[in-house]
Amino acid sequence: MSAEIASPAPRWRAASARQRRRPLLAALPRATSQMSGLAFAVVVLLVLALGLVAALVLNTTLQSQSAAITEKKAAVDSLSHQQAALASKVDVKRSPTQLQAAAVKLGMVPDLNPAFIDLRTGKVIGTPHRTTGDELKSIVDAPVSAGHR
Amino acid sequence: MTAKRPGIASATRPSTRRPARTGSAGLASQRGRLTMGLVLILLAMTALAGRALQLQAIEAPAYASSAASKIQRAYTLHPDRGQIVDRNGTVMAASEPAVLIFADPLMISRNGIDERASMGPLETQKAAAAPKAIAKILAKYLGGRPEDYRQMVTKTESDGSLARYALVRRHVPSYTYDLIKKDLAAGKWYGISATQDAVRSYPAGTVASNVIGFVNSEGQGGAGLEYALNKQLAGTEGKESYEASTYGRIPLGRATLAPAVNGTDYTLTLDSTMQLTTQKALASAVASTGAESGEAIVMNVKTGEVLAMASMPTYDSSNLSAATSKELVNHAVQDSYEPGSVQKVLTMAALTDQGLVTPDSRVDVPASISSGGGTIKDAFSHGSLVLTARGVIAYSSNIGTTLLTRKMDKATFIKYLRSFGLGTTTGIGLPGEAKGSVPTAAMPDFTRDQISFGQGLSVTAIQEAAAVAGIVNGGVYHSPTIIKSARNGQGEAVKVPVSTSRRVISEKASAQVRNMMEAVVTLEPSRAVAGYRTIGKTGTAQRIDASCHCYRGYTASYVGVGPAENPSILTYVVLNNPVKGHEGSGVALPVAQQILSVALPRYGVEPSTSKPPKAVLEYQP
Numbered sequence: 001m002s003a004e005i006a007s008p009a010p011r012w013r014a015a016s017a018r019q020r021r022r023p024l025l026a027a028l029p030r031a032t033s034q035m036s037g038l039a040f041a042v043v044v045l046l047v048l049a050l051g052l053v054a055a056l057v058l059n060t061t062l063q064s065q066s067a068a069i070t071e072k073k074a075a076v077d078s079l080s081h082q083q084a085a086l087a088s089k090v091d092v093k094r095s096p097t098q099l100q101a102a103a104v105k106l107g108m109v110p111d112l113n114p115a116f117i118d119l120r121t122g123k124v125i126g127t128p129h130r131t132t133g134d135e136l137k138s139i140v141d142a143p144v145s146a147g148h149r
Numbered sequence: 150m151t152a153k154r155p156g157i158a159s160a161t162r163p164s165t166r167r168p169a170r171t172g173s174a175g176l177a178s179q180r181g182r183l184t185m186g187l188v189l190i191l192l193a194m195t196a197l198a199g200r201a202l203q204l205q206a207i208e209a210p211a212y213a214s215s216a217a218s219k220i221q222r223a224y225t226l227h228p229d230r231g232q233i234v235d236r237n238g239t240v241m242a243a244s245e246p247a248v249l250i251f252a253d254p255l256m257i258s259r260n261g262i263d264e265r266a267s268m269g270p271l272e273t274q275k276a277a278a279a280p281k282a283i284a285k286i287l288a289k290y291l292g293g294r295p296e297d298y299r300q301m302v303t304k305t306e307s308d309g310s311l312a313r314y315a316l317v318r319r320h321v322p323s324y325t326y327d328l329i330k331k332d333l334a335a336g337k338w339y340g341i342s343a344t345q346d347a348v349r350s351y352p353a354g355t356v357a358s359n360v361i362g363f364v365n366s367e368g369q370g371g372a373g374l375e376y377a378l379n380k381q382l383a384g385t386e387g388k389e390s391y392e393a394s395t396y397g398r399i400p401l402g403r404a405t406l407a408p409a410v411n412g413t414d415y416t417l418t419l420d421s422t423m424q425l426t427t428q429k430a431l432a433s434a435v436a437s438t439g440a441e442s443g444e445a446i447v448m449n450v451k452t453g454e455v456l457a458m459a460s461m462p463t464y465d466s467s468n469l470s471a472a473t474s475k476e477l478v479n480h481a482v483q484d485s486y487e488p489g490s491v492q493k494v495l496t497m498a499a500l501t502d503q504g505l506v507t508p509d510s511r512v513d514v515p516a517s518i519s520s521g522g523g524t525i526k527d528a529f530s531h532g533s534l535v536l537t538a539r540g541v542i543a544y545s546s547n548i549g550t551t552l553l554t555r556k557m558d559k560a561t562f563i564k565y566l567r568s569f570g571l572g573t574t575t576g577i578g579l580p581g582e583a584k585g586s587v588p589t590a591a592m593p594d595f596t597r598d599q600i601s602f603g604q605g606l607s608v609t610a611i612q613e614a615a616a617v618a619g620i621v622n623g624g625v626y627h628s629p630t631i632i633k634s635a636r637n638g639q640g641e642a643v644k645v646p647v648s649t650s651r652r653v654i655s656e657k658a659s660a661q662v663r664n665m666m667e668a669v670v671t672l673e674p675s676r677a678v679a680g681y682r683t684i685g686k687t688g689t690a691q692r693i694d695a696s697c698h699c700y701r702g703y704t705a706s707y708v709g710v711g712p713a714e715n716p717s718i719l720t721y722v723v724l725n726n727p728v729k730g731h732e733g734s735g736v737a738l739p740v741a742q743q744i745l746s747v748a749l750p751r752y753g754v755e756p757s758t759s760k761p762p763k764a765v766l767e768y769q770p
Contacts, residue, residue, distance in 0.1 A: 062400035070398065081324035084245050088322070091240040091352035096425040112746045113679055116755050126680050126756030139743055142429035142436075 104140060109133035220402075222393045227345060228384030228638065231412030233361055233374060235421040236456075236633055240352050242361050242375065242466070246323040249346035250291075254304045255311040257283060261339025279338055286332045287341070290325050291318055302340070317341070320348040349375075351466035357424045359460040359479040360417075360579065360631065363469050372477055374415070374632075377580045384412035384638055411638035415645075418454035418633045423447055426747050427457035431722065434740045435461045438705075438727035444481040445722045445740065446614045447748055450710060453615060453627030453648040455577070456718075456748070458482075482577065485585040485607040486725070489690025489733065490545045491617070491708050492603030494662060496554055497542060498620040499565035501661045502654035505556045508539040508664045511768050514549045521595025525551055528689060528732075540766030543668035545687055547602040554601035560590035562597060568653045569616035570626065571608055577629050578646045583609050603690055614721040617708050621663050621684065621716040624654040667713050668764035676738060678745045680756035682713035685741070687733035692726060703731035709741040711749050712757050720744045 035043075092098060112135050115126040204212065233242040255264070260276040262268055268276065284298035291298075304315040326343050333341055349364040362373020370379035387409030392402030431445045440461075447457035460480040464472035478484070500506035514534040517526045527546050534546070541549030554562065566572070572587035585608040588596050599605030608616075611629055619626025627648045635643040654662075666684035670676045677683065688706035693699070706723040710716045720741040730736045 059400075063396075066398055066400045078324070078327045081246055081322070081327055085322045085324040088243070088245045088350055088352070091243060091350070094239055095353040096239065096356060096422040097354050099422075100425060110747065112750070114750045116753075125758065129679075136426075136743060136747070138433045138437075139426060139429040139747075142433040 100140070110136050110140070112136065217392075220392045220394060220399065221390055222398075223388060223390035226387035226389055226407075226409040227347065228386060228409035229411045230347070230349065230364070230368075230384065231378075231382040231414045231638075233382075233415045233417065235357075235417050235419045235424075236454075237420065237422075238416075239421045241357060241417070241419075241421060242349060242351055245348050245350055247320045247346050247348035248323055248326045248343035249319045250287075250317040250321050250326060250329070250341065250343045252283070252302050252304070252315045252317050253313055253340045253342065254280075254302055254315055255313055257302050257338075257340030258311050260337075275337075279340065282336055283333070283338050283341060286329060286336070286338070287317060289332070290329050291321065319346055321346075322348070349467075353421055353425075354467060355463050355465045356421050356428065357419055357458070358463050358466045359477070359481075360419065360458050361466055362580075363466040365469075373479065373580065374417075374578075377578060378413070378415065381413040381635070381637075381643070382415070385410040413635050413637045413643055415635045416633045418449075418456065418631050419458065420456045420751075423748060423751065424457040424459065427720075427744050428459040428461075428463065430740050430743045431459045431461050432463075434722070434724060434736060438724055438729045438736045440705075440724040440727040440736075441702075442475075442478075442480050442484075442725045443723060444484070444610045444725075445720065445744065446481055446610055447744060448614050448618055448629065448719045448721075449752075450618045450622045450716045450719050451627075453618065453629045453650075454633070455611075455629055455631045456752075457744075458611075458631065479579060479581070480723075480725070481610045482579045482582045483609075484725070485583040485609050486692065486704050486723070487604050487606065487690045488608050488613050489603040489688035489704060489706060490547075491613060491686050491688035491706050491721075491733075492600070492606075492608075493542055493545065493550050494617050494620060494666060494686050494708070495566060495569050495571075496550055496562075496601045497538065497665055498569070498654050498658060498662050499562055500538075500553055500557060501658040502565070502624070503557055503561065506538045506553050506661075508537060508661050508668075509765065509768075510538040510553070512536050512538065512541055512546075512549045512552055513770075514541070514546050514552070518548050518551060520551065520598040521593065523595065525598060535768055535770050537765055537768055539665045539668045539764055542665040542686065543672045543764065543766050545669075545689075550602045551598045554597065559592060559594075559597050562601075563587060563590045563592075565653075566600070566606070568626070568651070569619065570612050570628065571606070571616065575609075575611055575615055575629050576646055576649075577611060577631050579631065582611075585609055585612055603688060610721060610723050614708065614719060617686075617710070617721070618716075618719045619653050620659060621666070621710050621719070622659070623656045624652055624659040626651050626653045663713060663716065664762070666710070667761050668766060670709075670713075671761050671764050672766075676734075676742065678709075678711060678742055678749065681711045681745070681749050681754070682757040682759070682761050683709055683711035683745060684713045684716070685709035685738070687738060688723075689731060689733045702726040705731055705733040705735070705737045707733045707737035707741045709738070709745050711745050712754060713761065714757060714759065717754050718745065718748045718752060720748065 109131055111131045113127065113129040113131070115124050115128040117124055230244040232240060234240050257279050258276060259268065260272070260279040262272060262276070280299060280302045281295070283302050284295040287298040288295040298317065301315045301317050304312040306312050329341065333339070347368065351358070351361065360373055362375035363371050364375050365371040370376035370382065375382065388407045389405070391404035392399045427445050427447055431443050434440070435443045443461040445457070445459040446455060448455055458479070458481050460478065462476045464476040497506065514536050516532055517524045525547055527548055529544070536544065536546060536549050538553060541553065566587050571585055574582045574584055585606070587606050588600060596605050615626065615629045627650050630646060630648045632645040635645050637643050663684050666686055667682065669685050669687065670683050676685070686708050688704070690704045691700040692702040692704045694701035704723060704725055705727055706721070708719065708721045710719045722737040722740045722744070724737050727736050
């Protein structure tokens with residue numbers, strides 16, 4: 001008679017045995033807390049209210065900004081009108097007709113005999129004469145109507 | 150049908166009632182009513198569904214569009230008309246935002262309260278005070294007395310009812326209207342409105358009016374450069390649209406903006422100060438000689454740029470209602486006339502360039518010569534003279550000029566005249582420019598004789614000035630220009646007509662002609678311009694009277710250039726039909742002399758340092 005050493009049972013078989021002892025499916029633990037229907041409704045209402053307030057604030061801000069823009073635009077228009085009116089007055093003041101009249105009023109007369117100085121050499125070109133004011137009297141006195149606005 | 154709906158049947162028809170309705174006719178009647186009712190309901194439902202379909206599907210785009218248009222606001226953006234400035238930036242024509250103010254007397258009588266609404270005692274009291282208060286505000290800003298505006302704010306129709314529209318004032322600067330609006334708003338007065346009515350201002354008044362022109366009441370250029378450049382000056386209209394409610398613009402609503410493109414700004418070659426002097430000198434001469442009209446041009450000889458262009462009679466572009474049709478003419482470019490002896494400069498230029506004449510060429514000048522069937526005489530009586538070509542020009546001898554011109558063939562002569570720019574427009578860019586007329590090479594001999602001294606052909610003042618400028622400018626002709634540069638609404642440079650240059654005679658011939666022209670000035674000391682050597686030529690031409698097609702009256706003219714050593718500034722003065730004196734030397738020369746005496750120092754031309762050469766006018770045979 002021969003004796004044979006018995007080989008140990010395979011590991012998987014042991015594990016399998018353990019598994020067999022446990023249930024194959026186990027229920028997950030239930031959520032610890034669940035929002036009640038009332039709370040949910042309150043939250044929804046709050047979100048809705050906040051949304052409405054935000055929309056109202058946004059709309060009001062936009063309206064107020066729009067009104068401000070309109071106001072500023074009106075101010076810009078008025079200022080540009082004022083600038084145009086002032087520029088028009090300056091144009092008239094700068095016109096040769098007005099300048100000549102103002103010069104005559106100040107006692108200025110045209111000088112037809114100017115002398116030139118060559119700045120490089122200091123040489124005077126031309127002979128300056130005393131101006132009496134009668135040289136171009138007929139021209140100065142000729143009537144030419146000034147511009148007006 | 151209802152029997153198939155058990156719920157309803159059981160609720161509305163208790164079985165206990167059935168036995169009471171025993172007759173088949175009654176049942177039929179009930180069913181008939183029900184059926185009828187249901188049919189009616191069905192029809193009504195169908196009609197409503199149809200209408201809903203019509204509104205929601207078929208006509209939906211139209212309603213949507215109608216709704217959109219009701220909240221859509223759109224208006225035209227008006228561009229600024231371009232400015233016209235002189236070479237130094239002095240504004241000669243500019244647009245200013247302005248409005249037309251009008252009143253609504255009915256609205257004023259109720260101070261803005263709708264006529265369908267009833268007014269309380271306070272409102273009635275305020276409305277009664279409105280016309281007086283509004284008239285006071287209008288008078289404060291528009292000038293005059295409040296009484297002047299009372300009629301406007303209380304205007305009635307022919308049937309005695311209050312009007313809805315009364316014009317208060319046109320062309321009121323927008324800023325003035327802003328101030329009026331402010332006062333009206335502060336007092337809570339209603340009934341004054343305005344529409345855009347831009348005004349074109351001409352700050353220099355009559356200065357260069359005949360060149361600048363004017364803008365008519367429709368905002369279109371009516372004459373001068375305003376007319377010729379109207380399209381470019383006007384710019385392009387823009388458009389803005391946005392959505393708005395009763396309370397104003399809807400934020401984040403649909404909006405479009407196509408900005409207006411402003412008109413092109415033009416810078417002219419004109420110098421408004423020189424223009425004023427030229428106009429005054431010409432106006433003074435026209436008045437003192439009783440001339441019908443006159444024109445004067447100041448030109449830069451070296452570039453062809455027109456520095457001044459005066460025309461008399463003239464008008465004020467900003468006071469158009471006072472202008473007459475005669476004043477609107479720019480005689481310097483629109484009138485063609487026989488130039489008279491100034492033309493001898495052109496004749497001598499052709500002869501010297503051909504090598505046929507020099508300033509010292511000798512000419513035996515008899516008392517008269519025959520030409521065609523007539524006789525040519527000089528303006529001054531003389532016997533036989535022995536003149537140099539220089540003397541012919543200095544004394545302005547028609548006979549001498551004719552005899553010298555006969556040396557040249559007619560085709561060559563005409564070719565020269567055309568190369569000097571006669572017989573065609575100069576292209577200066579002013580409207581209504583005349584061409585003048587130059588005979589063809591096939592002209593008869595007597596015509597050749599006549600045109601040699603400035604009769605038998607016609608020119609414009611700008612043609613003649615440019616021709617002489619080219620001749621004295623070393624023989625290089627520059628076509629005249631009056632527009633220096635331009636910038637469009639975006640500030641980009643725009644092409645403008647440029648001066649074209651060409652050699653018309655040699656430098657030597659130019660010097661010879663200048664030599665002859667200086668003899669005209671040195672002939673009499675009174676012709677000189679103080680401090681400068683100048684050259685010139687007088688002109689006195691018989692004038693064709695259109696009413697009789699005969700010669701009646703004169704055209705007196707003078708062209709002067711300075712300085713003689715280096716011609717820079719040219720002045721050409723023409724007086725048409727003067728009655729107190731008619732010779733160019735007597736009436737036109739002093740004007741040109743005055744203008745040159747201002748122009749030469751103004752443009753930095755140094756006084757002459759040399760004396761004019763001794764002019765040999767006659768020779769010893």
